[in-house]
Each structure stands twice: as structure tokens, then as C-alpha cells.
Amino acid sequence: MTKPFVLQLGVHAGKSLERLMFTDPRYVSVLATAGNRYAGWLIKRGEDRVGPVCTGCGQADSRYLVFYRQRVDDDFTILPGAYCDKCAREHKNLGRTVMSLGFSATLWPRRKIDQIRIAKHISEIFALKGASDEKLFRFFRESGSSRHLR
Numbered sequence: 001m002t003k004p005f006v007l008q009l010g011v012h013a014g015k016s017l018e019r020l021m022f023t024d025p026r027y028v029s030v031l032a033t034a035g036n037r038y039a040g041w042l043i044k045r046g047e048d049r050v051g052p053v054c055t056g057c058g059q060a061d062s063r064y065l066v067f068y069r070q071r072v073d074d075d076f077t078i079l080p081g082a083y084c085d086k087c088a089r090e091h092k093n094l095g096r097t098v099m100s101l102g103f104s105a106t107l108w109p110r111r112k113i114d115q116i117r118i119a120k121h122i123s124e125i126f127a128l129k130g131a132s133d134e135k136l137f138r139f140f141r142e143s144g145s146s147r148h149l150r
């Protein structure tokens with residue numbers, strides 16, 4: 001691939017798969033399962049992410065997202081930012097849900113609106129809000145770290 005993969009058919013015709021990773025990650029996951037190899041590659045790359053400094057302690061490289069689950073319903077709160085190993089462990093000890101900083105976290109909640117909330121959170125961590133398809137494409141091409149993007 002040398003440019004964003006824009007869908008020609010279906011409900012998301014005209015949109016790039018790279019963008020759909022942030023707006024409908026479940027759809028990309030379904031395409032990957034159906035045998036779309038580029039979708040499969042994107043999903044894999046989406047797990048290989050290292051965020052900027054830890055929101056908790058300021059140490060370089062954050063690798064975890066933290067969620068505070070409510071007792072009622074499936075509701076949850078996303079803690080701002082992303083966290084290092086040490087801070088993530090502390091959150092886990094407090095009974096919070098800790099997940100790797102990756103797009104599989106977006107597939108954790110059942111409701112699509114919650115999946116998109118997490119995807120949006122990830123786009124904010126990597127300063128990709130309002131990014132062009134080309135910038136999103138480069139994000140997935142780059143290995144692990146967000147630092148190469150800046």
C-alpha cells in the first residue's frame with residue numbers, strides 16, 4: 001500500500017479504512033475476518049502503538065488505557081490520557097480496567113457508541129483529531145511510537 005485504502009462499495013463507500021479504524025473499528029474488524037488482508041494488517045498495526053508520556057507520572061512511552069467501570073449498566077468512564085506500566089498497575093490494583101493502548105480496546109464495549117468513544121480517545125492521545133487520510137495512513141505505516149509522527 002502506498003496510499004490510504006478508500007472503499008468503493010458498501011455503507012462506507014468513499015471512506016478510507018484508516019479513518020474507519022477511528023470511526024467504526026468493528027467494521028474494519030469484520031472486513032479482516034472476511035479475508036480483507038489490508039484490513040487485517042491495519043488491525044495488527046493498531047496493536048503496535050506506543051503513546052507519548054504517561055499521564056500519571058510523565059515518564060516516556062505510555063502503553064495502557066484505563067477505564068473506570070460503573071456498577072450499573074455497562075457504563076464506564078475513560079480516564080484521560082494513557083499510562084506507563086507502573087501507573088497502569090496501580091490503577092489495576094484500585095480495581096480499574098486496564099487495557100493495552102491499541103485498537104482492540106475499541107472492540108471491548110458492546111455498544112458502537114462506546115467503541116467510538118474509545119477510538120476517539122486514542123485519536124486524541126496520538127494528536128490525530130481532524131487528521132487527513134494521508135496522515136492516518138502514515139500513522140499506521142510508522143512503527144510503534146507516536147514520536148516519529150511529530
Ligand SMILES: [Zn+2]
Nearest residue numbers: 054057084087
Ligand atoms: Zn506513569
